[in-house]
Amino acid sequence: MIADIISLFILSILISISTFGGGSQALFYQYGVLQNHWISRSDLSVVLAFGYATPGPAVFGTATFIGYHIAGVPGAVIGTIGIFIIPFLTAFLAAKYLKHLLKNIHTQQFVKGVGLAATGLIAATAFGLFNFGSAAGWQVAIALAALIISLRWKTNPLFLLLAGLVIGIISV
C-alpha cells in the first residue's frame, strides 16, 4: 500500500507537469486504469462524471479519488497534494521569476504543441471509456446528443449526465 501511495504521489506530480490546459483525463486513464489497475474504466467514468458535475477543478480530483481507494483519507490527501502542488508553486514562481520565460515565443509554441496532443488524448479517453463500435444504438444516440448539445448550447454537464443516467436506468 505504501508503495502504491508513493507511486500515486509521483504520478500525480507527473500528470500535473504534463497537463497544459487539458489532457489530465488521458493520463489518469493511462496510469490509473491501464498501467497500475488502481481503478476500473467504470470507476474512472464515474469520477470524471462527478468532476464535470461539481464545482472547481474536480476532474483533477481523480487523484483524490484514487488516493482514497488506495489508502483512505491519508491517501486522498497525498493524491490531492501531488496533483495540485505544481500549479500552486509555478503560479507564484511565475509572478516572481518566470515572466520572461512565459512571454517567450518558443515557450508558447511548446504549449501549443502540447495542446494539440492533449486534444487528441482527451478524445482518445472518451473513445477508451465508451466503445462506440460495440455500443447499442440508443447509447450512441446519447453520446452524440451530449456532444452536440454541449457544443451548441454550452449546457451544464450536470443536466446531460443526469439525463443519460435516467435514460440508462429506464432502459435496464
Next chain:
Amino acid sequence: MQQAKTTDESSIPYSKMALIFLKTGAISFGGWSTTVVLLEKEFGKIMPKEASVDLKGAAAYAQILPGATQVAIVSNVGYQLRGVTGALVATISYLLPAISLVTAFAWVYFGYMHQTNVLKYLDGLIPALAGIILANAYRIGSKHVTHPLMWGLVIAACLSLLIFKIHALIIILTYGVVALLLSLYRKRKDSA
C-alpha cells in the same frame, strides 16, 4: 502582473480571503473562466480599483503553466494579495469544497455503490460523459488549431494512444518538443 503587495494593515485579512476563495470554489462550475468572473465580482465589491488584483494577468499565465488552470489562477491571486501565505490560504480555501465533495463521494462509492449492482445503471451515463469529453476536446483543440490541417495532428495523437498504444506522456512530450524545434528553426530561418 503585480508583485505581492505589502502585508501591512491595509491588506485584506486572511479570514476574508479564505471566505472569498471558499465561496468561489463552492460555486465555480464550468472551468477557469467562471472562477475569474466570480473573483472579479468579489474583489470588485471590496477593493478600490487601484488596489485591485490582476486577474487577467493571472489567467493569461495560468493557461501556459502546467496543471489545473484554476489552481494556478487562485494561487497567483493569493500571492498578489498576501505573498506566499496568501497563495496557500487562497489555494486551500478554493480547493476545499471540490476535494471534500470528491472524498465524500469516494467514501460512498467505494463503501456502498461498488459492492452493489449500481454500476449496471451507468449504461446511459457513460455515453453522455463521452459526448461531454469530446465536446471539451473540441473546445480545447479550437484554441490551439490555427489551420484546418492541424486537426490531422490531433487525430494522429488520438490514434497513437487508442490504436498504437503509445504512452500518453510520450505523445505529449513529442508534440511539445517538435513544436519547440519548429519554432526555433523558423526563428533561425527568419534571422538568416
